[in-house]
Amino acid sequence: MDTAAQLLEPLCAGSPRALARAISWMENGHPEARALMAGLWPRLGGAVVVGLTGSPGAGKSTLTDQLARALRARGQKVGILAVDPTSPFSGGAILGDRIRMQRIAADPGIFIRSMATRGALGGLARATQDAIDLLDAAGFGTILVETVGVGQDEVDVVSCVHSCCVVLVPGLGDEIQAIKAGIMEVADLFVINKADREGADQVEREIEAMKSLAPARDWDPPVLRTVAAQGKGVTDLLDALQAHGAWLRSHGGLARKARERARLRFETLLAEAALRRVRERAGATRLQALVQSIAEGRMDPYAAVGDLLADI
Amino acid sequence: MDTAAQLLEPLCAGSPRALARAISWMENGHPEARALMAGLWPRLGGAVVVGLTGSPGAGKSTLTDQLARALRARGQKVGILAVDPTSPFSGGAILGDRIRMQRIAADPGIFIRSMATRGALGGLARATQDAIDLLDAAGFGTILVETVGVGQDEVDVVSCVHSCCVVLVPGLGDEIQAIKAGIMEVADLFVINKADREGADQVEREIEAMKSLAPARDWDPPVLRTVAAQGKGVTDLLDALQAHGAWLRSHGGLARKARERARLRFETLLAEAALRRVRERAGATRLQALVQSIAEGRMDPYAAVGDLLADI
Numbered sequence: 030m031d032t033a034a035q036l037l038e039p040l041c042a043g044s045p046r047a048l049a050r051a052i053s054w055m056e057n058g059h060p061e062a063r064a065l066m067a068g069l070w071p072r073l074g075g076a077v078v079v080g081l082t083g084s085p086g087a088g089k090s091t092l093t094d095q096l097a098r099a100l101r102a103r104g105q106k107v108g109i110l111a112v113d114p115t116s117p118f119s120g121g122a123i124l125g126d127r128i129r130m131q132r133i134a135a136d137p138g139i140f141i142r143s144m145a146t147r148g149a150l151g152g153l154a155r156a157t158q159d160a161i162d163l164l165d166a167a168g169f170g171t172i173l174v175e176t177v178g179v180g181q182d183e184v185d186v187v188s189c190v191h192s193c194c195v196v197l198v199p200g201l202g203d204e205i206q207a208i209k210a211g212i213m214e215v216a217d218l219f220v221i222n223k224a225d226r227e228g229a230d231q232v233e234r235e236i237e238a239m240k241s242l243a244p245a246r247d248w249d250p251p252v253l254r255t256v257a258a259q260g261k262g263v264t265d266l267l268d269a270l271q272a273h274g275a276w277l278r279s280h281g282g283l284a285r286k287a288r289e290r291a292r293l294r295f296e297t298l299l300a301e302a303a304l305r306r307v308r309e310r311a312g313a314t315r316l317q318a319l320v321q322s323i324a325e326g327r328m329d330p331y332a333a334v335g336d337l338l339a340d341i
Numbered sequence: 342m343d344t345a346a347q348l349l350e351p352l353c354a355g356s357p358r359a360l361a362r363a364i365s366w367m368e369n370g371h372p373e374a375r376a377l378m379a380g381l382w383p384r385l386g387g388a389v390v391v392g393l394t395g396s397p398g399a400g401k402s403t404l405t406d407q408l409a410r411a412l413r414a415r416g417q418k419v420g421i422l423a424v425d426p427t428s429p430f431s432g433g434a435i436l437g438d439r440i441r442m443q444r445i446a447a448d449p450g451i452f453i454r455s456m457a458t459r460g461a462l463g464g465l466a467r468a469t470q471d472a473i474d475l476l477d478a479a480g481f482g483t484i485l486v487e488t489v490g491v492g493q494d495e496v497d498v499v500s501c502v503h504s505c506c507v508v509l510v511p512g513l514g515d516e517i518q519a520i521k522a523g524i525m526e527v528a529d530l531f532v533i534n535k536a537d538r539e540g541a542d543q544v545e546r547e548i549e550a551m552k553s554l555a556p557a558r559d560w561d562p563p564v565l566r567t568v569a570a571q572g573k574g575v576t577d578l579l580d581a582l583q584a585h586g587a588w589l590r591s592h593g594g595l596a597r598k599a600r601e602r603a604r605l606r607f608e609t610l611l612a613e614a615a616l617r618r619v620r621e622r623a624g625a626t627r628l629q630a631l632v633q634s635i636a637e638g639r640m641d642p643y644a645a646v647g648d649l650l651a652d653i
Contacts, residue, residue: 063643070641084396284636291636295628296616298646303615304608306650316607324596324603329382331375334610338618 033064055159069166076165080187082176083196088222092257108164109141112176189290192273194218199228224254310341345376367471381478388477392499394488395508400534404569420476423455424488467609501602504585506530511540536566622653
């Protein structure tokens with residue numbers, strides 16, 4: 030599996046090993062990455078992409094795992110992407126994968142991957158979008174994208190999934206309002222997880238209050254309650270997701286989401302490519318000298334960029 | 342105050358109104374923004390930039406406000422930037438500003454601003470860096486940058502402050518580990534806030550365990566305890582920050598941080614400018630047609646970007 034042509038068949042047959050390799054290729058900019066994407070593009074199957082976003086401690090992983098099990102029981106193959114801005118150095122993402130792998134055991138119908146790419150502007154969003162396409166081509170009918178839900182890249186990612194669930198939890202205090210406000214406009218469903226805790230009614234009142242402040246939308250996001258650790262409410266959540274999916278299909282939502290996602294992907298890749306081209310033309314020595322001028326206060330960064338682009 | 346020349350004097354004299362306008366100019370790409378930055382660049386005073394990062398509910402705002410008060414008591418002017426990826430639609434950021442403004446009252450020695458720009462790649466990081474320079478030029482000796490601490494932009498922001506405080510809180514459960522791991526390598530100080538709650542010892546043990554797994558660093562990040570709502574531990578935290586500042590000065594850290602920040606600023610601006618140039622050359626019609634091709638599955642996004650760049 031050293032060329033795109035060799036990787037494509039096992040990938041589209043759903044091989045977990047091929048999938049893992051393909052995701053790494055895309056993350057690392059492997060020379061065959063572009064050919065791989067070109068090869069699988071005609072074979073995309075229209076997977077349903079569901080986002081789950083919420084603050085740490087809201088129980089997103091547990092809820093995601095329960096949803097995956099429930100979808101499996103309905104006969105679907107499920108991909109899970111945990112979008113996680115942890116650094117590679119800590120090994121946190123890989124460790125997390127292993128622990129979760131053990132929980133969901135060796136079911137080949139579930140594929141889990143933590144996305145932990147960093148560094149490039151928008152790199153996390155790009156890598157996640159690539160992984161969604163790869164899982165789609167590999168026959169995973171539903172893809173669950175789990176994010177911490179506050180960074181700009183993450184907002185970009187969840188803004189173009191088919192259904193975005195905002196997961197809240199009772200008792201996290203007032204500051205959580207900031208998060209709720211930020212993703213309010215992309216929320217298709219609200220989930221109050223750990224709903225057996227004190228304060229669930231208050232969280233629901235807060236959600237309803239915020240909804241009443243928001244501009245009217247064609248879709249009114251329902252508020253569901255789950256206790257994911259006990260599997261409670263998961264079937265209802267799945268039904269609500271399917272209702273939202275049906276609504277999207279009957280209201281032109283799929284085409285709209287496809288355009289939003291296409292725009293995000295195109296712009297992210299274009300920004301990367303444009304930067305790469307400018308870097309190549311300028312050369313490392315000149316770039317380094319400009320950074321040094323800025324650091325020493327001899328030149329402001331806007332002037333440095335202006336000068337560079339005027340020359341090339 | 343309609344031109345950079347007119348705005349520069351009141352800005353450098355510390356006028357809150359001039360400062361607010363200047364930050365908006367930079368955020369919105371006002372025609373005079375570049376001239377303003379060029380004008381203030383020689384007047385930067387070397388402000389100390391402190392980052393406070395941690396999950397929602399950790400009490401960062403309260404801690405930030407307490408630090409600001411304590412710095413005021415030591416005679417410093419303090420700028421506060423709350424980096425907040427909430428959307429403009431909800432008004433969350435502005436509302437938050439007002440509530441906090443009331444708390445810290447009408448002290449002209451404290452300036453608070455929520456950074457809520459969204460949309461452009463790296464836009465939040467760029468706007469925050471601009472605001473740091475503006476506050477510096479306006480004579481604010483310490484700038485406190487408060488972030489939710491998980492998005493990629495936010496990691497970029499805190500990775501080049503002078504001192505980065507990671508704020509944790511007892512009792513948020515296991516999943517918080519993901520955040521802790523991710524910002525471990527940029528943490529200069531750990532703060533256990535709400536330390537009067539049960540579980541503070543356990544959080545401290547977890548921090549120490551993670552520190553023992555991390556690569557050795559010249560600076561060993563101390564672990565402090567605060568109860569910000571009661572003002573407890575704030576003076577010790579300030580002393581620890583000053584100790585870290587002294588260490589930076591004696592170990593070449595200021596020059597290193599200045600280079601890191603210059604590189605981040607330059608690369609963010611360069612990516613924006615390169616993308617803008619490619620867009621202008623390609624024209625809106627062609628860009629729209631490419632997005633449509635991707636959305637309809639006729640072309641993959643890598644091929645679309647490759648084709649576009651080959652032509653222009």
